[in-house]
Amino acid sequence: MKAKREYRDRDAVEVAVLDALVDRSDEGMTVFEIRSHVDSDIDELETALANLKQDDLISAEKRDRRTLIRPDDRVIPDPDEEVDEQSFVDRVIDRLPL
Numbered sequence: 001m002k003a004k005r006e007y008r009d010r011d012a013v014e015v016a017v018l019d020a021l022v023d024r025s026d027e028g029m030t031v032f033e034i035r036s037h038v039d040s041d042i043d044e045l046e047t048a049l050a051n052l053k054q055d056d057l058i059s060a061e062k063r064d065r066r067t068l069i070r071p072d073d074r075v076i077p078d079p080d081e082e083v084d085e086q087s088f089v090d091r092v093i094d095r096l097p098l
Contacts, residue, residue, distance in 0.1 A: 003077070
């Protein structure tokens with residue numbers, strides 16, 4: 001599952017982090033688990049997590065001597081809501097300066 005569309009216009013690493021967290025929103029993820037799902041170095045990941053935390057899109061909680069990171073509920077799409085994915089052409093048109 002992917003984060004809601006309104007949160008996908010962020011930095012690519014931030015979007016990848018949100019997508020990974022949305023997939024495991026119930027149990028949360030450690031930084032090491034996120035790193036295994038997101039193709040970036042630790043500095044980029046740290047910056048992305050800091051930005052997402054600053055914007056209140058993620059939260060962190062300690063549980064059993066582990067810090068688990070979870071996405072905010074507003075980032076998680078409603079499973080009953082129909083997801084309208086843009087086609088390749090739609091994405092190209094959105095990027096053109098018209």
